[in-house]
Amino acid sequence: MEIFILAFFALGYLVLAGADIGVGMALPYLGRSADERREVIAAIAPFFLGNEVWLVATAGVLAGLFPELEGELLSGNYSVVVALLLAWVVRDMGLWLRGRVPGRRWAGFWDGATVAGSWGLALSWGLLLSHVLLGIRGPIALLPALVVAALFVTHGLTFAALRLRGVLRERAAVLSGGAGPGRSVGAGWSGVDVRTYALTAAALVAVGVLAGLRLPLHPGTAGAVLVPVILVLIPLLVAAQGWVWWTFRHRVTGPSYL
Template identity: 80%
Template structure:
């Protein structure tokens, strides 16, 4: 049961959080003016904090239920983990601060922070997944990280195509063609799930002794998390019609 709990949160983050990371990566392409960039960011504004809850929950489950796995992932990967956390902070700082002070330079600087942080997140996740999934070391791991980052970017474009209108939607849907953005999003989400599952199959998934106490508590909280996430998606199911609070 503990394995399914960890998989639920980790895979949920890859699909949900991977979408807003991908949108941030594609921000310069999608938004070619300050107004367009703000509208693109509005596509992820209602979701990115809720998506990060899945990452926090994954980290909590990992530390509480799988201490051996936590040590395995951190061993030899401290620099990558630190880079991941810094990228996360920079991306979120960009989202929160870009609209707090008027001025084109201020907004352009923090838009750059969003892009840099999003690329940093995608590449560091790619490095971790490449090491776990393929056991790769050295220069080849960079190639695998770029492939994973490209998957994040395509996933984000598909999500943006579902949320945006007009020319922004056309730019985001460039890779979808006649297949439609819904099908593209489903395909990229499936690819994200496959990468996560294949990585998980290589991990030492031996639960610790605290599972008997923590697992029932987590199982009670999961329906609340899913219900709140579903409410947010239903509330903001329509396409973006203008800038958000960010």
């Protein structure tokens, strides 16, 4: 049961947060003016904080139920983990601070921080997964890390295609040829957008599962106490995530609070 709980949170983070990380990576391509970038950021504004909860939950489950694995991952990848945390902070600073002071230079600087932090997150996860999956470190690990980063940005584009309108949606829908919305399947989403998003989500899940199969998943002794508590909290987390997606199920119609 402990393994399934860890997989649930870790894979949920890759799929959900992978989308907003990917949108941040593709921000210069999607938004080619200050107003366009603000509308692109509005696509992830309601989701990114909730998505980060899945990473916090994953870290908590790792520390509480798999202390041996936590120690091995941290001690063996200390610099990568530090880089990941720094990129996380920089990305969130960019999102929160871009609109706090009027002026295009201010917003442009923090948009750059959002892009840099998003790429830092993707590459850090890529390096970590490269070590777990392939057992490689050093400069050569950048090659598989770039593949993982490409998967993140692809996933972000498919999410942006679900959320944006007009020319922004056409740029995001590059994987489906930039075709028009076509037949709607609800909330103004097109079938091709949903299918493409599902494919990139499945690819991230596959990478996460393959990495998990390579890990020494030996639960600690705290499962008898923690597992029942976590099982009670999981439906609440899923319900909250579902409520957010339902509330913001329609396409973006303008800039957000960020």
